Amino acid sequence: MCGIVGYVGKKHPKEFLINGLKKLEYRGYDSSGIALENEEETQIIKSVGKIVELEKKLQEEKSITATLGIGHTRWATHGEANEVNAHPHKVGRVTLVHNGIIENARELRKELEAKGVSLKSETDTEVACALINEYYEDNPIEAITKATKRLKGSYAFGILLEGKDKLYAIRKDSPLMIGYGEQENYIASDIAAMIQETNRYSLLKEGEIAVLDPNKVQVFYEEKEVEKEILESNLKEDSASKSGYEHFMLKEIMEEPTVLRNLISRYEDKDLPDLSQYDEIHIVACGSAMYVGLVGASLIEEKCKKKCYVECASEYRYKTVLYRPKTLVIVISQSGETADTIAAMRKAKENGVETLGIVNTETSTIARECDKTLLIGAGVEVAVATTKAYILQAALLSLIVMKTVKDEDALKEMKQIPILLQKILDEKEIFLDVAKSMYKAEDAFFIGRGIDYAMCLEGSLKLKEVSYIHSEAFQAGELKHGTISLIKKGVPVFAIITDPAIADKTESNVMEVKSRDAFIYTITNTEEIPNHGFRYIVPKTSSYFEPLLVVPTLQLIGYYTAKLRGLDIDKPRNLAKSVTVE
Ligand code: M6R
Numbered sequence: 001m002c003g004i005v006g007y008v009g010k011k012h013p014k015e016f017l018i019n020g021l022k023k024l025e026y027r028g029y030d031s032s033g034i035a036l037e038n039e040e041e042t043q044i045i046k047s048v049g050k051i052v053e054l055e056k057k058l059q060e061e062k063s064i065t066a067t068l069g070i071g072h073t074r075w076a077t078h079g080e081a082n083e084v085n086a087h088p089h090k091v092g093r094v095t096l097v098h099n100g101i102i103e104n105a106r107e108l109r110k111e112l113e114a115k116g117v118s119l120k121s122e123t124d125t126e127v128a129c130a131l132i133n134e135y136y137e138d139n140p141i142e143a144i145t146k147a148t149k150r151l152k153g154s155y156a157f158g159i160l161l162e163g164k165d166k167l168y169a170i171r172k173d174s175p176l177m178i179g180y181g182e183q184e185n186y187i188a189s190d191i192a193a194m195i196q197e198t199n200r201y202s203l204l205k206e207g208e209i210a211v212l213d214p215n216k217v218q219v220f221y222e223e224k225e226v227e228k229e230i231l232e233s234n235l236k237e238d239s240a241s242k243s244g245y246e247h248f249m250l251k252e253i254m255e256e257p258t259v260l261r262n263l264i265s266r267y268e269d270k271d272l273p274d275l276s277q278y279d280e281i282h283i284v285a286c287g288s289a290m291y292v293g294l295v296g297a298s299l300i301e302e303k304c305k306k307k308c309y310v311e312c313a314s315e316y317r318y319k320t321v322l323y324r325p326k327t328l329v330i331v332i333s334q335s336g337e338t339a340d341t342i343a344a345m346r347k348a349k350e351n352g353v354e355t356l357g358i359v360n361t362e363t364s365t366i367a368r369e370c371d372k373t374l375l376i377g378a379g380v381e382v383a384v385a386t387t388k389a390y391i392l393q394a395a396l397l398s399l400i401v402m403k404t405v406k407d408e409d410a411l412k413e414m415k416q417i418p419i420l421l422q423k424i425l426d427e428k429e430i431f432l433d434v435a436k437s438m439y440k441a442e443d444a445f446f447i448g449r450g451i452d453y454a455m456c457l458e459g460s461l462k463l464k465e466v467s468y469i470h471s472e473a474f475q476a477g478e479l480k481h482g483t484i485s486l487i488k489k490g491v492p493v494f495a496i497i498t499d500p501a502i503a504d505k506t507e508s509n510v511m512e513v514k515s516r517d518a519f520i521y522t523i524t525n526t527e528e529i530p531n532h533g534f535r536y537i538v539p540k541t542s543s544y545f546e547p548l549l550v551v552p553t554l555q556l557i558g559y560y561t562a563k564l565r566g567l568d569i570d571k572p573r574n575l576a577k578s579v580t581v582e
Contacts, residue, residue, distance in 0.1 A: 001576035002087075002099040003027050003073040004176065005193050006158040008167040009184020009214045013069030014058065016186070020193035021051050021071050026248070026382040027190070028576030029073035030081035034058075035088040035095045036066035037160045042095050046086040067214070068167060070158040070187075072097035075576050078105065079122025089126040091117070092133035093162035098125040099189055100154035100174040101581045108150065128155065136161065141220055144170055144209055154339065154581065158187050169210040174580055175337055175365060176204045178217055180230060185212040191363055192380060195235050202228040203363060233363070235380065247563070248570045249383035249466065253555050254425055256391050257418040259378050260548065263392050264414055266377060267399050273356055273372065275300060275404040279324035281308040284316045284344040285332040286579065288386045288461060289393065293332055294454035295547045296397030302543065303405050313344035314582070323353050330397075331357045334381060334389040335578035336364020343582075345370060358396055360389050383570045384577045385466050387555045390458065391548055398544040410542050417548055420539045424549060428556050434521060434534060435560030438492040444469050445487070446554075447476040447513070448496035449506050455496050455547055459554030466562035466569050476509035489517035494554070497524040498538075498546040523550050 003024030007013035017034045032054045033046030043064045047053040051073070072087035078101070079085040087097040102108070105124030112119065112130050119126050128151060136143035140161050148155070154173035161168065169176055169187045179186035179194040179201050187210065188194045191201060204210055204219070208226065211218045219228050245251035275281060281300055283293035290312050297308040311319075313331075317340060329348035333341045336359040345366055348355050357370030360378045367373045376392035395414075402410045438444065444463055446456035456473035464471040474483055476495070487493070495510045497503050507529060514520055520532035525540040538549040562569045 001027055001029075001075045001578055001580045002189070003029065003193065004070070004097050004099055004156055004158045004187065004189040006070040006167050006169065006187035007184065008068050008165075008212050009181065010067065011184065012063070013066055014063055016197065017069050017071035018051065018055060018058070019196065020188060021054070021073055023193045023196070024073050024190055025051060026384065026570065026577050027073070028384060028571060029075050031076070031083065031086035032071070032073045033086045033088055034069055034071040035090070035097075035160060036064055036069045037095065037162075038064060038066045038068070039163070039165065042090060042160065042162065044088055044090060044095070046083045048081055048083055048086065068160060068165060070095070070097045070160060070167070077101055077581055078124045085121045085123050087125055089121065089123065089129045091119070091126060091130040093136060094129050094133040095160040096125065096129040096132065097158045098128060099156040099580060102128050102151050102155065103153035104151065124153075128157070132159065140164060140168055140211070141209055141223055144168060145223060148172070156189055165213065167212040169204060169212070170208065171204050172206050173339070173342065175363070177201050177363065178204060178210050178212065178228070180217065183214045185214065185217050187212065191233050191235055195233060199233045199235070200230050201233060202230050203368070247383065247559070249385055249387060249559050252381055252383055252388045253552060253559065255379070256388050256552055257422040257425065259388050259392055260395055260421065261418040262377055263395055264418070267374075267396065268411065272374070272400045272403045273328070275304050275306055275328070275400065277326065278306065278328040279326045281306055281328050281330060282316075282321070282348070283308060283310045283330045283332065284313045284341060286313050286338050286340055288390050288458055289332040289334060289341070291454060291458040291461065292390055292393040292397065293330070294457065295394050295451060296330070296401070298451040298454055299398060299401045299544060303401050303407070311344070313338065313340040317343040317347055321347070321351070323351055327353050329353050329355045331355055331366055331370055332393055333357070333364070333366050334360045334378070334386050336361040336366035337578045337580050339580050339582050342366060342369075358393055360392075384572055384575045385462055385558065387552075390551060394547045394551070402544060410544050413542060414545065417541065417545050420541070421549060421552060424538060424552060430536065431553060431556035432560045434557050435564050437534070438519070439467070439561045439564040441469055441492050443486065444471040444492045444494065445483070445513075445518075446471065446473040446494045446496065447479060447506065447509055449476050449502045450499050451543065451547065452496040452498055452506065455550050455554070456494070458551055459494060459496070459557070462555050462558035463561060465575060466558050466572050467565055467567065468572070469561065476506045479509060480512060484512065484516070487513050487516045487518050491518045492521060493518040494521045494523065496550060497522060497529050498550060499543065500526070503529060523553055
């Protein structure tokens, strides 16, 4: 989604702004822009499409002398992706970039227009910019405070004010951080954007206003100056490089055995939350993180004998939730910034319910706000399609369950899983062959039962989000209640069969679609399941670990299918890495 960078310092800001925006490209965007400012003028350059288009424009237009600038990647929400709607916006003396959504933009726009303010774009951002300009006489803090008090919704703003050689920033429900350099300071919505310059940063809290000049950073809350703790990030500058792989998605899949090993050594001797203490568990998340939740719920119910509900965060936040006296809400998020997941977490907290975050990004809102947070330590995940984070989230949920039920044998067995997974990944060409056989398909189906169905949901999402093949996952027994009418000659059907208790049942459903000429790809853990066309057998392990071996095969199938279709695998159309708006 949208990304923000800002610079004030001894150098020309252009280089940092462009490099920073490139580091944010992975989040997904459809236009970009920068604003440069000096004492006399503001120059705004914007472009639709990739950052390279912006760079071309920068080469064509001579940039002004400046030591102050802001930049933005926009993922369109209010108004189509064009140059007028792209950020930065400038109204009067205020230039601004924005992440988030201003929910009362329409009524504020009417109010401003009634006063004679003319706005050029369709965006909520320009409305916010105009509002700050309305309140701005000569006191920046007062103007920003007054304007933001009138905004509903979420925002992170990077702001330039004509005549002030400082950079201003404020946030609510959208991340923003300050970076500290030598005679230069930065803002960014993601540490990755500035890690090449500095690893010293602080997180802006809701409602704090940062004022940055080259030598000083001041932060105000309710117009009083506050002290900020400076933290050090250990993010590696090259963690966002492809390390020789053609795509981040493949690189990140291939990293899975290593990061899994790291996760095991990080948590094997640590106390983890004991699920037996709770009346029931709720898991809230979005997309793949929710599908991991389904894997976890299956284990929690099977092994801990605890009721576990999995809810999509965008529903949970608005529905009537009946909490039992001791409920634990597990919040799963790679980015830790997914707007709906944050809202679901806050709902639980407002109800006095304990929250446990399973998060990758240490600096994120969910990591900071959950009562307890367990970091998965996947490192930066650049590809929009999550892979290694999914595996680590599933592994951590399994570990929590194993520790709750004190399953020492499983804890020992887990150490072998990275080795088994490595062997599967070493055979990755097998999945290239699978992709070769079906990459021209228009539809695909995934069927399974129980925990296998949870894996089907992830396999299907992976395939459709990167290859754009229409794909659906079904509980195998449910197919004949309607969807089987879509099965026709040659349509790929992936059957996941690992749970011996229901293997025969799923196999019967496989026969139903086979009889209707579907092409069957089976991923199983036993020779006993027949090969109907393609069969891949993962090693048999206890049920905690099957998802850690099966899902990577589905990730590879999605990856290779998209590759054969010649698509932009790491940045699929319309998608954003971190969905920071509702
Ligand atoms: O950052 P989060 O884990 O909260 O993101 C949740 C989903 O947006 C994410 O898993 C999404 O479904 C991915 N594109 C799946 O690959």
